[in-house]
Amino acid sequence: MKSINEIKKIANNYIVRRIVAYIFLMFLTATITFFIFRLMPGNPVEAYLRSMEQRFPQYFETRAGMELSQKYKEMFGLQGSIFHQYFCFLRNIVKGTFGPSLLTFPEPAEKLILQALPWTIGLLGISTIIAWLLGVLVGVFIGWKRESKVSTFTAWLALVVSQMPQYFLAIILVFVFAYTLYLLPGTGAFNPLLKPGFYPEFIFDVIKHATLPALSIILVTAAGWIISSRSLVITILNEDYLIFAEAKGLKPGTILRNYVMKNVLPPQITGLAISLGFIVNGAYVVEWIFNYPGIGRLMAIAVGLRDYSVMQGVMLLSIFGVLTANLIVDLILPLIDPRVRRG
Amino acid sequence: MKKAYVDRNLIAGSIIIAFIIFLAVFQPWLNKLIIGGHNPMTASFFGRYEPPSLKHLLGTDYVCRDVLALLLLGLKSSLLVGVVAGTLSTLMGIIVGFIAGYKGGIVDSILIGTTDTFLVIPSFPILLTLSAYVKKLDVFSMGVILMIFSWPFSARVIRSRVMSFKNAGYIELAKLNNMSDLEIIFLEILPNIVPFLGVGFGQSVVASMLAATGLEVIGLGLSGVITLGTMINNAIGTGALSMGQWNIVFPPIIVLMMVFIGVQLINMGLESTFNPRLRR
Amino acid sequence: MEIVRIEDLKIYYKLIDGVAKAVDGVSIKVYPNEILGIAGESGSGKTTMVNGLVRLVKPPAYIAGGSITVNYGENGIPKEVNLLRISENEMRNLRWSFISYIPQASMNSLNPLLRVKDQMMDVIRERSNKSKEEALTLLPELLKRVNLSPQVLDMYPHELSGGMKQRTIIAMALALSPKIVIADEPTTALDVVSQLSVLSTLYDVCRKSKTSLVLITHDMAVHAQLTDRVAIMYAGKIVEVGRTADVFKSPIHPYTKGLIASIPTIENGGKRLEGISGIAPSPKNWPTGCRFHPRCPKATDKCRGAEPSMVEYEEGHFVACFHPEVKK
Numbered sequence: 009m010k011s012i013n014e015i016k017k018i019a020n021n022y023i024v025r026r027i028v029a030y031i032f033l034m035f036l037t038a039t040i041t042f043f044i045f046r047l048m049p050g051n052p053v054e055a056y057l058r059s060m061e062q063r064f065p066q067y068f069e070t071r072a073g074m075e076l077s078q079k080y081k082e083m084f085g086l087q088g089s090i091f092h093q094y095f096c097f098l099r100n101i102v103k104g105t106f107g108p109s110l111l112t113f114p115e116p117a118e119k120l121i122l123q124a125l126p127w128t129i130g131l132l133g134i135s136t137i138i139a140w141l142l143g144v145l146v147g148v149f150i151g152w153k154r155e156s157k158v159s160t161f162t163a164w165l166a167l168v169v170s171q172m173p174q175y176f177l178a179i180i181l182v183f184v185f186a187y188t189l190y191l192l193p194g195t196g197a198f199n200p201l202l203k204p205g206f207y208p209e210f211i212f213d214v215i216k217h218a219t220l221p222a223l224s225i226i227l228v229t230a231a232g233w234i235i236s237s238r239s240l241v242i243t244i245l246n247e248d249y250l251i252f253a254e255a256k257g258l259k260p261g262t263i264l265r266n267y268v269m270k271n272v273l274p275p276q277i278t279g280l281a282i283s284l285g286f287i288v289n290g291a292y293v294v295e296w297i298f299n300y301p302g303i304g305r306l307m308a309i310a311v312g313l314r315d316y317s318v319m320q321g322v323m324l325l326s327i328f329g330v331l332t333a334n335l336i337v338d339l340i341l342p343l344i345d346p347r348v349r350r351g
Numbered sequence: 352m353k354k355a356y357v358d359r360n361l362i363a364g365s366i367i368i369a370f371i372i373f374l375a376v377f378q379p380w381l382n383k384l385i386i387g388g389h390n391p392m393t394a395s396f397f398g399r400y401e402p403p404s405l406k407h408l409l410g411t412d413y414v415c416r417d418v419l420a421l422l423l424l425g426l427k428s429s430l431l432v433g434v435v436a437g438t439l440s441t442l443m444g445i446i447v448g449f450i451a452g453y454k455g456g457i458v459d460s461i462l463i464g465t466t467d468t469f470l471v472i473p474s475f476p477i478l479l480t481l482s483a484y485v486k487k488l489d490v491f492s493m494g495v496i497l498m499i500f501s502w503p504f505s506a507r508v509i510r511s512r513v514m515s516f517k518n519a520g521y522i523e524l525a526k527l528n529n530m531s532d533l534e535i536i537f538l539e540i541l542p543n544i545v546p547f548l549g550v551g552f553g554q555s556v557v558a559s560m561l562a563a564t565g566l567e568v569i570g571l572g573l574s575g576v577i578t579l580g581t582m583i584n585n586a587i588g589t590g591a592l593s594m595g596q597w598n599i600v601f602p603p604i605i606v607l608m609m610v611f612i613g614v615q616l617i618n619m620g621l622e623s624t625f626n627p628r629l630r631r
Numbered sequence: 632m633e634i635v636r637i638e639d640l641k642i643y644y645k646l647i648d649g650v651a652k653a654v655d656g657v658s659i660k661v662y663p664n665e666i667l668g669i670a671g672e673s674g675s676g677k678t679t680m681v682n683g684l685v686r687l688v689k690p691p692a693y694i695a696g697g698s699i700t701v702n703y704g705e706n707g708i709p710k711e712v713n714l715l716r717i718s719e720n721e722m723r724n725l726r727w728s729f730i731s732y733i734p735q736a737s738m739n740s741l742n743p744l745l746r747v748k749d750q751m752m753d754v755i756r757e758r759s760n761k762s763k764e765e766a767l768t769l770l771p772e773l774l775k776r777v778n779l780s781p782q783v784l785d786m787y788p789h790e791l792s793g794g795m796k797q798r799t800i801i802a803m804a805l806a807l808s809p810k811i812v813i814a815d816e817p818t819t820a821l822d823v824v825s826q827l828s829v830l831s832t833l834y835d836v837c838r839k840s841k842t843s844l845v846l847i848t849h850d851m852a853v854h855a856q857l858t859d860r861v862a863i864m865y866a867g868k869i870v871e872v873g874r875t876a877d878v879f880k881s882p883i884h885p886y887t888k889g890l891i892a893s894i895p896t897i898e899n900g901g902k903r904l905e906g907i908s909g910i911a912p913s914p915k916n917w918p919t920g921c922r923f924h925p926r927c928p929k930a931t932d933k934c935r936g937a938e939p940s941m942v943e944y945e946e947g948h949f950v951a952c953f954h955p956e957v958k959k
Contacts, residue, residue, distance in 0.1 A: 044480065168615055172608075173561045175568060179583065179592070179604060187595045194593065252740035255685055256754045256803075257726025266753065270744050289473045293565045297587060308569045311479045319483070323476045330473055346787045347743060 023339065030335045037327045042097050045316050046090075053084045053316075083108050084317070106321035109310075117317035120306060121325065125288070127197055128295070128302030131218055132287040135225040140280045142226070143233020148272060150234070151241025152264060163238055170231035175293035178224035182297060185220060193217050195299040221298045225291055229283075236279070240272050247271075274345045278337055285333020289326045361620025367613030371606075375427045382420055391420035392577055400591075403598050410598040413589040421577060422602050428490075428578040429607070430556075432563045435494035436501065437556030443498060444505030444551065451506070452513025463510070466503045474500035478562065482571045493573060497559045504558075505551035512544050550621055553614045564607060579603040632702065632709065634810055634843060635661035635684070635730075640697035642676075642683045644914070645690075651914035653679040653692070655867035658941075661811060661843055666834070668858035668875065669847040670890065674911050675864040677847045678735060681813050684845075685732045686714055686722055703729045703810070727754050731804040733814040738796045741788035748784035751803050758807060773802045776839075777832050794825030801833060811843040818848070830857060851894045855879055860947070863887050866912055866922035869941075873948030883950040883957055885927050921953065929954040 057077060067073040084107050100106065109117040147166075150159035169177075186194030198204065198214050244250055244267070253267050292304035299305070303322055310318035374381065382391065385408070394414035401411040409418035451462035481496045560579075566572050567580025568587070582603040586592050591599040642654040654676045661667055669677050682688050684699060694715055703725060704710035714722065734740050742750055751773065752766045759766075771781040777798040788796060797817060804812050814833060818826040834857055837844040846858060854861045854875060861879075862872035863886065871884040882888045889907035909926035912918055921939050924930040933953050941949045944957050 167619070168612060171615060172611065173565060175565060176604060176608065179587075179600065183592060183595070183597065183600055187593050248734060248736065248739035249742045251687060251689075252732075252734060252737070252800075253742070255687055255726060255732040255734070257723045257728070258754060258757060259723070262753060262757065266745065266749075267742055270742070274744070286473060289475065292475055292479070293568050296569050307476060307479060308571070311483045311571055314483055319480055323480060326473045326476045330471060334471065345744070347789050 022342075026335060026338045030331060033331050034328060037331070038098060038101055038324065039094075041320060041324055041327075042094060045320055046093070053080065057081070101324065106324075107317035109315055109318050117315070117321045120318060121303065121321050124301055124303045124306045127300060128291075128304065129287055131221060131295075131300065131302060132225065132289075132291060133284070134218075135222045136229065136280070136283050136287060138222075139226045139229035140233055140276070140283070143230035144237045144272070144276050146230070147234040147237025148241050148264075148269065151238040151245070152268065154238075154242065162234070166231040166234040166238075169228060170235055172228055172231075173293070174224050174228045174291060175297060177227055178221065178294045178297045181220050181224050192219050194220065197301050218300075221291075221294050221300055224294055233276070233279075237272060237276060240275065241268060244268055244271050274341075277344055278341065281337045281340070282330075282333055285330045285336075288329035358620035358623040360616040360623065364613045364616025364618075364620055367609055368617065371426070371430070371610055371613065374423060375430050378423045378427050381423055385420045385423075386417050391416055391424050400596065409602055410596075412585065412599050413591070418599055418602060421582065422579075422606060425577045425579045425582050425603060426606055428573070428576045429560055429564065429580065430610075432490055432493050432497070432573070432578065433556040433560035435490055436497035436559035436563070437552055439494055439498040440501040440555045440559065441505050441548065441552045443502040444555075445509055445548065447502065448506040448509025449513055452510040452517065455514075455517075459510075462506075466506050466510075469500065469503045470507075474562075475565070478566065479569075479571060482566060490573065490576075493563060494559070497562055501555050501558050501562070505548075505555060508547055508551055509544060512547055516543055546621065550618055553617060557611055557614045560607070560610065579607050633660040633662050634702050636700045636702075637680075637684065638698050638700070640680065640683055640699065641695040642679050642688060642692055643695040644692045646915070649915045652695075652867055652917060653914050654683065655917065656697070657864075657867070657869055658697075659862055659869060659872060661845060663810065663843055664841045665859045666837065666844045666846060666857060668854040668861040669845065669864060670849065670851060670854050670861055671864035672849060672911050674914065676867040676914070677849075677864055678815055680864070681732070681815055681845065681847060684714075685726070685730060685813060687732075701725070701729065727804075727809060728758060728807040729809055730811050730813070731807070731809045733800050733804050733812065733817055735815040736820050737800040737817070738793050738820060740800055741796060743788050745787075746784070747786055747788070747791075747799055751784075751799075751806060754803075755806055769806075773806055774799075776805065776836050777802045778828070792825075793821050794829060797821060797825070797829050798832060801829070801836065805836060805840065805842065808840060809842060811845065812837060813845045813847075815847045816849075817846070818850075818853075833857075851890050855894075863890065866917050867914060868922065868951070870923065870952065871948075871950045872941075873945075873950075877945060877948045881957075883944055883948070883955045884923075884952045885929055885954075885956070886923050888956070921951075 057080060061077070064073070104118055106117040106121070109115055109120050146162070150162050153159055182194045185191045193199075193216060197217050198210065199217075202210050202213055204210060250263070250267055253263050258267075288303065291302075292308055294300070295302045295304035296308050303325070306318065307322045309315075310322065382389075394416065397415055399411060399413055399415050401407055401415075403410045407417045407419065409422065412418055412421070447462055447466065451459045451466075478496060478500065481499070482493075563572065563578070564580035564583070567578055568583050570584055570588075572578060572580055572584070580603075583600070586596070586600045586603075637657060637659050640654055640657045641652070644651040644653055657676070657680055659667075669680070671677050679688075679692065682692070683694060688694055697715075699714040700711050701714055702709050702711050712721070712725075714725075741747070748767065748770055751770050752763065755761060755766045755769060756763070761769075770784055774781060774783060779795060779798055779802065783791065783795065783799065791799065801814075801817075804814075817833060818829055821829060830853065833844065833846075836842075846853070848854065858875045860873065861875045862869050863878075863884065864870070865886050871878060871882070871887045878887065879891060882891055886907065893906055907926055908928075912922065912925070918925050918935075920936050921927070921930075921934040924934040927934065931954070939951045939953050941951045942955075943949050944955065
């Protein structure tokens with residue numbers, strides 16, 4: 009039997025606290041999502057059932073009719089008291105099911121989501137990482153050599169581009185490269201005539217199709233990293249320990265590596281981890297413009313059709329993704345920044 | 352005698368924004384000039400996809416509407432949405448930021464926790480969901496929905512300004528002078544945060560416009576009105592994009608970019624003016 | 632034969648509304664194996680001057696004139712070079728091996744993300760071809776000199792106290808056995824007990840390794856106890872310099888007199904402390920003529936009109952004043 013003090017110590021442990029907070033937030037999110045969707049007007053299933061019941065009252069008073077009505081409600085989690093619905097909802101989340109989708113009735117929503125997920129993760133995952141690498145390297149470089157005209161121009165350009173919505177760039181790129189120059193395909197994730205599989209021709213085709221969407225995401229995101237890296241470097245260059253390193257007569261290369269980069273990376277890596285958490289979000293408009301079969305496009309279509317099962321699933325997925333990424337960041341932060349390493 | 356310093360960016364940005372506002376305000380008159388005052392949205396069958404000519408400076412679209420007239424009308428609607436959302440968002444941000452910064456303590460902790468939560472949560476899926484919530488989307492409800500995710504930005508800025516101001520000692524002095532809370536708020540604090548309000552407002556408006564356009568491009572925007580976003584959506588949907596019709600695809604984008612860059616330049620200029628260390 | 636000869640050094644700051652002449656014609660020499668103190672109020676230009684000496688002058692400051700000649704030769708063979716003229720590479724060779732620098736508030740001079748041992752080693756490894764293991768063996772000895780235990784090596788800066796950080800910096804400053812160490816207000820940010828320990832450490836270590844020390848502080852009591860010679864700076868210029876004993880026993884410049892008189896001592900007990908009237912002038916607008924004239928009890932029209940030059944009143948004791956109080 010552990011003493012009160014030992015329990016207190018465990019409870020105060022940073023890791024434990026974070027994990028508890030995480031579970032609590034996930035729970036809170038699920039609850040809020042549940043209520044949002046229940047309270048929304050225009051739930052098509054209910055509307056459909058109600059209109060059916062009004063038009064064919066005799067049928068729906070028979071046993072067969074009532075069973076049908078019940079069955080539909082069960083499928084969509086709409087029968088029983090609010091508490092019953094709530095518990096079923098939570099249980100379903102843990103099981104990973106979200107009910108049948110209206111898009112492809114009666115296919116379950118999670119099947120659609122699982123189909124779309126790899127495309128989004130692939131596109132956004134790779135784009136985010138490339139954008140980060142590009143942005144941090146360029147940003148550090150123009151911060152280090154801030155006197156040159158190239159640096160000032162790049163910084164200005166990055167400032168403007170970083171605030172641009174990605175779909176701006178997407179449209180411009182599609183217009184120029186797909187429909188004027190006919191260089192790269194402007195829709196879809198792969199050539200529908202090709203059979204999907206892991207052979208080189210297909211993989212190459214996928215890459216070709218992903219180039220323009222990836223580019224619109226990469227350029228805007230990288231611009232953001234350029235700005236943040238650059239201003240970090242400028243701050244670091246004015247720090248006392250940098251001046252001391254110079255006074256020591258260390259070679260510029262050493263200073264760049266051990267003093268500048270070492271102090272730039274922790275916050276930027278943290279930022280990267282958080283960005284990765286946003287991947288499951290999907291890049292809605294970009295995917296739409298390119299007809300890219302990812303989560304973003306799926307969600308956009310679902311909203312148009314009021315397909316609540318899919319909408320719920322995607323929304324829960326997005327928020328869970330962000331919460332998880334934040335948790336991971338909080339857990340790995342002590343590893344990369346020794347100043348945080350206290351109990 | 353110090354030389355008056357006006358940043359180049361500020362001038363350039365102001366010119367651009369003044370131009371945009373001019374276009375929006377004088378839209379009815381410009382409309383008369385372009386198509387004789389008719390409703391630009393009337394569709395017809397004669398003269399589809401006409402290329403740019405003297406009669407239609409930007410050509411016509413898939414239902415024979417003059418693109419330029421449509422553009423001006425769309426600009427006005429988009430600006431309206433942006434301004435409504437921006438105003439609501441800035442107001443909310445001021446109220447929250449102010450209370451948090453001024454009161455401090457537990458009130459501040461709760462408010463800043465809420466603000467941070469809104470910042471972290473991915474806004475787009477929720478925006479999409481909420482837009483499905485409201486059946487008939489009009490300008491005001493659009494503005495409210497957009498406001499929900501942009502108020503945290505100005506709230507944070509206002510809060511930090513109020514807090515640093517609070518700590519600077521003016522408040523204690525005013526309290527010693529027996530000024531009431533309200534007097535302190537209006538006479539001491541408000542005048543000092545006005546410049547930041549201006550910047551925050553511009554940013555809110557642009558951010559809201561871009562978010563609204565994003566929704567519209569997907570097809571989930573305002574019904575019955577044409578905006579810059581719906582123009583883009585039409586362009587994509589009717590294949591103008593794939594047919595290489597730059598006169599239909601690019602104008603709304605270029606106009607949006609002008610608004611966006613104009614506000615950016617003004618921001619950069621204002622920052623330079625108030626923070627001399629950033630000047631060249 | 633001096634190891635550093637500063638001649639007419641001028642370092643100005645370019646500001647939006649004018650030029651601040653922080654260092655405006657300073658000439659001074661540093662000899663081997665001596666402790667030279669630089670005294671003066673805040674704003675007199677002390678820190679700027681030593682920034683110039685180690686060539687770490689950053690915009691908006693710039694070198695506006697003068698020369699800094701160092702003699703880095705060994706065994707009596709002089710090798711002179713003007714620090715302001717050599718290339719960055721050549722300067723780098725001299726850094727730390729010839730001249731090292733302990734900055735003001737040096738607690739912040741440690742890289743927060745590197746362990747102490749890594750920070751101490753990097754300059755050693757770059758200048759010699761020692762491997763990591765070889766360099767590591769040298770460190771405990773360096774730390775011992777400043778009374779720090781070898782445990783410090785594996786720690787991060789935030790785990791050390793202010794005094795420990797300071798002493799780590801001092802240990803690092805001596806790592807390559809330089810001929811001259813510059814310490815800028817090494818004790819200002821510390822508590823009184825640490826101040827004493829840091830100062831005595833500095834003193835012992837420099838004396839033992841026969842390293843010259845240029846000690847900048849506004850604290851006259853420190854100068855009295857530690858330095859061999861002391862230079863008094865005011866308004867960007869040196870107004871008096873000489874052997875510490877001479878300067879303190881018979882201060883000639885009215886400003887020096889004021890500084891010394893403002894040191895509280897236990898013996899005085901009850902006597903009022905005397906300050907120096909007036910406020911320090913602004914570097915953007917130095918007073919005409921002798922810069923001290925607005926605050927000087929002895930000022931006359933001559934003082935307003937022309938700048939006095941340095942005159943030697945006794946051996947090694949120079950003063951720039953039109954109305955010196957020389958005791959016969």
